[in-house]
Amino acid sequence: MSHTPAFLTCTDLSFAWPDGTPVLDDFHLTVGPGRTGLIGVNGCGKSTLLKLLAGELRPLEGRLSVAGTVGHLPQDVTLDTALRVDEVLGIRETRTALHAIEAGEATEENFTAVGDDWDVEERALATLDQLGLARIGLDRTVGELSGGECVLLRLAALLLARPDVLLLDEPTNNLDLRARRRLYAAVESWSGVMVLVSHDRELLERVDQIADLRDGEVRWYGGNFTEYEELIAAEQEAAERMVRVAEADVQRQKRELSEAQMKLARRKRYGQKMYDTKREPKIVMNARKRAAQESAGKHHTMHAEKLAGARERLDQAAEAVRDDDEIRIKLPATQVPPGRRVLTLSDLRLVHGASVTGEWELRGPERIALVGGNGSGKTTLLRTIVGQVAPVSGEALTHVPTRFLPQRLDAAVLDDERSVVENVARFAPHATNNLIRARLAHFLFRGARADRAAGTLSGGERFRAALAALLLAEPAPQLLMLDEPTNNLDLASVRQLTDALASYEGALLVASHDVPFLESIGITRWLLLDGELRPTTAEEVRESLWHA
Template sequence: MSTSITCTSVFFGWPDGSPVFEGLDVAFGPGRTGLVGVNGSGKSTLLKLVAGELTPADGAVRVAGEVGYLPQNVTLDTALRVDEALGIAARRAALHAIEAGDVAVEHFETIGDDWDVEERALATLGELGLGHIGLDRTVGEVSGGESVLLRLAALLLRRPDVLLLDEPTNNLDLHARRRLRAAVASWPGVLVVVSHDRELLDLVDQIADLHAGEVTWYGGNFSAYEEALAVEQDAAERMVRAAEADFRKQKRELVDAQVKLAARKRYGQKMWDQKREPKIVMGARKRAAQESAGKHRILHEERLADAKERLDEAVEAVRDDDEIRVDLPYTAVPPGRGVLTLLDLELAHGARAGNLDLRGPERVALIGRNGSGKTTLLRTIAGELEPVAGEARAQVPLRFLPQRLDVLDGALSVAENAARLAPGATNNRVRARLARFLFRGARADQRTDTLSGGERFRAALAALMLAEPAPQLLMLDEPTNNLDLASVRQLTSALESYEGALVVASHDLPFLESIGITRWLLMEDGALRETDAEAVGRTRE
């Protein structure tokens, strides 16, 4: 039986009653599939259903073959040794025991046919750029990005038939992303990947577009999908324009018919009042006119209803590609005004930021390898960490959005979270502002712990950017993690409206280039230094 994933009439909903899938039918066969869709469409939920971490309320999920699953948020016990995290500790210990002369039967049973397990493990680590780690170190000694690759290495060593990857490039630096893309490009079995990384999605064989609870298939990689979708959307928009014109026409014809019928009615009443014909003749004529008027009205109303139905169908075929449009005048910083000063700043874990001046509405990209100290620098500037030496002095109101998005209280709604940071704003004012960030009506009342990763990010960004006093220095740590490509565009449009100084730590170079970075800072070898866009671009090659 060929390796495959089959979902048949799958129903799944959250405990609060909100449905995710209502009768989903989809199958994934051999090859690499990119699963795309807006945040909240159910991509991660579908992977969890396939992986067996969630159970459908109805329907069936069947997988032919062993499944390996890399979740969006990787958590490994920091006390584990690397070989334990890879799942090879028992076989490795048995191998070493035999090599030391212990020929107990249980050691041979533990190893089975896997005599080269240690060599395979080291080779896999080397392919993913983790050759320097070794098998005897602990997980606590590796960076967050390295722990993602370590979890992937464990999956590759298992050689599962089906590999599920949920936003695997989150927290990975440029070098690690290249390693992961190479692993995906060479994967021989069934692979389903959810990602906002365009370069990764351009390695897949087909795209599965999850939209409104259904999957539509597109052959080719993500670039081919975008081209096909653009053609579809152009056609859909033309259909909307044609349907709108027909709807307006039917409305006019209905009004014209009603005017004519009213005129006939007035004429008939006049003839009745003047009694110009016998009463029986006038009564028959009146009944015939009423019947004719009724049929005429029903005909036009049916035509109008049909036109409205065609218009609704045409509108539904056009994707909702809302963009954040918001004015933030109080965030403006005059050119040349001091925003942030670093004085001989030394950070925890040995990194040194030294001296730095940030002035006016500069847009700074903070880049560097995983574990180089970027997040530590941002947390120190935000006052969350004490510096080892020196000082970080902000001269304007600042806000920091960390990767964890822990500025939100999950038990509160989106509106309540925003109101916490703007206590002087009225409820109407908070809701009007949130609507500009696409949280309209009941969406603003949704608890933040029920939001998707991208929606939570948008809620956190809205709360910070609408805070009082308005932040004139905004610091973002890996903001495109967990965002689909539509949400990245929304983030970009929101930052276009921001007039203050911006510091963004990110490995996502296309995103950094899209938001108008004016200054590049590289954290490398324990020190912060200036670089430029050309030097950064060369690291991608």
């Protein structure tokens, strides 16, 4: 790292997608040294902002300044499976030259390639060891690693490069608890500028400040996520109190306006009576009538303005109250009767070595958590159940309509070129457009949002669209299998997912490292895949993964 303090600055920044969908407009941001947790609802532009800061996207307008070198870990880490570990770490050329010198090829070209980096292998191995990857070495290929190991390897490459600014987008995706513990330690030891986007509460407890991106602006909160929640709770309590005060003021102004109108009406009737009985000279009565009309007009205007002002204050107070929508749906067609056979695994041996001995069954509307370390075979088991991967031996039989939501939402689940409505229609070809739109509204895709192309959605929105497509499919799925469903979801979206699954009446099989999420969706049985499939508990999962 350089000795010049690093920082990030955005001034008058604007960005929109090619279809014209705005993301940021006249945006301002300054980030200095320390760990910043960037949070906000899905679709607010967090990942887009990181890509702009990393130089992977160009703003339409405005200025973006970065003092220092930048490293970026994106949400979805994709690496060429043929690459070697030392290539991913960016040390292949230096390492080759070093080995050549050690073998007696002391050429100028080799010395230039090595430079001052004579301890490159030691530093690389130490970095891998820091992240729990010591066993993979430098000569293996990416194709031999699990998804979680690929994430850690990409992070190792960034740590080895020692950038001044580190941008992390959902870095705990695909990581088991042991791997997360190592990532937490790496984050805590970071001394430069760090901006991290995450739904992982444990990770957000380790930041110095929270940047809340909402409605195109950033609000800053000092401290970690718990302190942020306490401040937000206090803010919301004050905002709701202001709404109640403003509502009372509106009602009072309505009453005063009504009372004023009644008084003016009585005066008008009295004046007309005086005019009709001609008790005073006509010129005097006309003068009084004009004065009364002017007074009535002024009183009406005054009270109307007070009412308008009270309503405006109510609108402003209401805007300060957060309204993070919840998914509320009814899915009776997904219901599975208690005891009905849903899934059978018989002497199943997976391609990567894990196995299910004898016969194992899932019956009725059970909710099963599938846990295990990175590379244990959880994803392989799910893909084997749906027929995407053939087993080495044995069989997996599903007895009800089944849908699978994978970690990576490929075209089989969500076609980026099609709108959200069109994607759902692929799975429900007999449903009318109006019916699909009505159902999508419950998944928070209302009006024009349902017409957006899937490729323009944020990670959380894409997941919500895919979940809608599968849950609204024909026939309705009575077994739903989810692979790391909370990846790429903000905290509000995790709550929305929990709401959606609360309405689901079928059987669930969920592979996840997110134990708090699994506990929130009413898991009835916990299974650990560690060579073999065996029963476990949430407590045993935490204990084995944190203290193994």
